[in-house]
Amino acid sequence: MRSHLSKILALSLMFAGACGASAPAPEAAAPSLRAGLKISHTSVYVDDQEKALRFYTEVLGFAKKDDVSNGPYRWLTVTASGDADGTELQLALNDDPAAKAHQQAMFQQGQPAVMFYTDDVKRDYVRIKASGAEFTMPPTEVMAGSIIAKLKDTCGNLIQITQLAR
Amino acid sequence: MKIKLTTVHVNDQEKALRFYTEVLGFTKKTDFSQGPYRWLTVTSPEDPDGTELQLELDGDPAAKAYQQARFKQGQPAVMFFTDDIKGDYERIKARGAEFTKPPTEVTGSTIAILPDTCGNLIQLTQLARW
Numbered sequence: 001m002r003s004h005l006s007k008i009l010a011l012s013l014m015f016a017g018a019c020g021a022s023a024p025a026p027e028a029a030a031p032s033l034r035a036g037l038k039i040s041h042t043s044v045y046v047d048d049q050e051k052a053l054r055f056y057t058e059v060l061g062f063a064k065k066d067d068v069s070n071g072p073y074r075w076l077t078v079t080a081s082g083d084a085d086g087t088e089l090q091l092a093l094n095d096d097p098a099a100k101a102h103q104q105a106m107f108q109q110g111q112p113a114v115m116f117y118t119d120d121v122k123r124d125y126v127r128i129k130a131s132g133a134e135f136t137m138p139p140t141e142v143m144a145g146s147i148i149a150k151l152k153d154t155c156g157n158l159i160q161i162t163q164l165a166r
Numbered sequence: 167m168k169i170k171l172t173t174v175h176v177n178d179q180e181k182a183l184r185f186y187t188e189v190l191g192f193t194k195k196t197d198f199s200q201g202p203y204r205w206l207t208v209t210s211p212e213d214p215d216g217t218e219l220q221l222e223l224d225g226d227p228a229a230k231a232y233q234q235a236r237f238k239q240g241q242p243a244v245m246f247f248t249d250d251i252k253g254d255y256e257r258i259k260a261r262g263a264e265f266t267k268p269p270t271e272v273t274g275s276t277i278a279i280l281p282d283t284c285g286n287l288i289q290l291t292q293l294a295r296w
Contacts, residue, residue, distance in 0.1 A: 036254050037190060037246035037290065038210055039217045042172030060167065080168050087169040087217040098235030105228030116167040124167060143200060161167060 040087055041077070044114045045094035045103050046155035049076050052091045055154050059131040060116075062089065089114070094156065103156050110136070112150060112160035121147045121163040139163075170217050171207070174244045175224040175233050176284035179206055182221040185283050189261045190246075192219065219244070224285060233285050240266075242279060242289035251276050251292035 046052035053076060056062045062078035065088055069075075077088040094100050106113055118124050121139045128151065129135060136158065137150040145165030153159050176182035183206060186192045192208035195218055199205070207218035224230050236243055248254050251269045255278050259265060266287065267279040278290045 036248045036250050037192070038213070038248065039172060039192075039219050040247050041245060042169060042217070062167075062169075083168070087172075089169050098232050098239075102228050102232030105226075109226075109228075111226075115171055117170050118167045 041090055042087065042114065043090035043092050044153070044157055045099050046091050046153070046157070047094055048155055049074055049091055049093050052076075052153070052155045053078075055133075056089070056091060059128060059133050060159075061127070091155075107156060107158055110150075110158065113153075113157035115160040115162055118161055118163050121149055121161050124161055125149050171220055172217060172244065173220040173222050174282070174286055175229050176221050176282070176286070177224050177230075178284055179204055179221055179223050182206075182282065182284040183208070185263075186219070186221060189258060189263050190288075191257070221284075237281075237285060237287060240279075240287065243282075243286035245289040245291055248290055248292050251278055251290050254278075254290060 044052075053064065053067075056078050057064055061081055063081045063084065064077075065079045065084065066075055066077040074093065076091045078091065079086050079088050094103060103113065125135065125139050133151050133154075135149055135151040137148065139147050139149045141147050147163045149161045150158050151161075174182075183194065183197075186208050187194055191211070193211040193214060194206075195209045195214065196205060196207045204223065206221045208221065209216055209218050224233060233243065255265065255269050258280065263280050263283075265278055265280040267277070269276050269278045269290075269292075274294050276292045276294070279287055280290075282288050
């Protein structure tokens with residue numbers, strides 16, 4: 001619980017706003033010896049976290065991982081079912097006007113806000129559709145032999161599911 | 167279904183590739199072009215089959231407006247976790263990056279923030295050990 005608390009505090013800083021910044025280019029760059037940095041989270045903005053949690057778990061089949069609140073802020077994540085230590089998807093409440101404008105534009109342009117990979121897009125399509133989701137694109141072969149499908153997450157976003165060509 | 171991808175919009179993919187590999191220390195994973203479109207990702211060298219970070223060209227006006235608003239508000243576009251934020255800070259700084267916030271203890275964790283030179287702020291986070 002304490003590690004959850006530290007996580008929520010660290011993460012709420014991302015959305016609390018910090019200092020303004022200029023961005024000068026770095027100069028010399030040496031080859032990397034190590035990268036201690038982990039790419040362990042991605043996020044999607046949702047207009048209703050409770051509804052999103054239901055959709056991402058009950059319809060898509062992910063499992064809830066973190067759910068910690070601090071005042072009005074709620075840190076909520078899911079992971080792939082059976083991969084609890086894998087990359088977490090944060091379901092972030094979209095209360096920022098700039099983020100909302102971006103989300104709406106992406107949706108109107110038919111651009112997915114988040115993408116998931118699968119080994120069998122047709123199987124997932126049938127399963128997710130049977131759970132009541134609305135697809136805007138059924139499984140469709142695109143360039144390089146990959147198959148993609150798109151659906152609404154009911155919380156303001158399009159989701160793309162991608163099966164890469166073998 | 168697997169969660170294997172996160173995305174950051176950048177205003178120059180070549181420059182971003184240099185920054186994310188040579189300065190931050192990630193490794194290029196996929197680099198695939200079709201016409202003007204370039205699909206470019208990096209991963210952690212310690213976990214090459216792990217989650218990929220896509221460096222996507224910021225060609226869309228809505229994405230650009232959002233990126234600029236976040237930057238002005240001091241909000242990071244992407245966050246990475248580390249077990250050694252001070253080591254990473256020294257290493258990244260020695261490669262020429264400029265931090266807007268050096269490692270700073272906040273309740274429960276230590277964070278640092280730096281610009282990625284391509285339009286974004288990046289937050290590094292080390293959770294406190296209890």
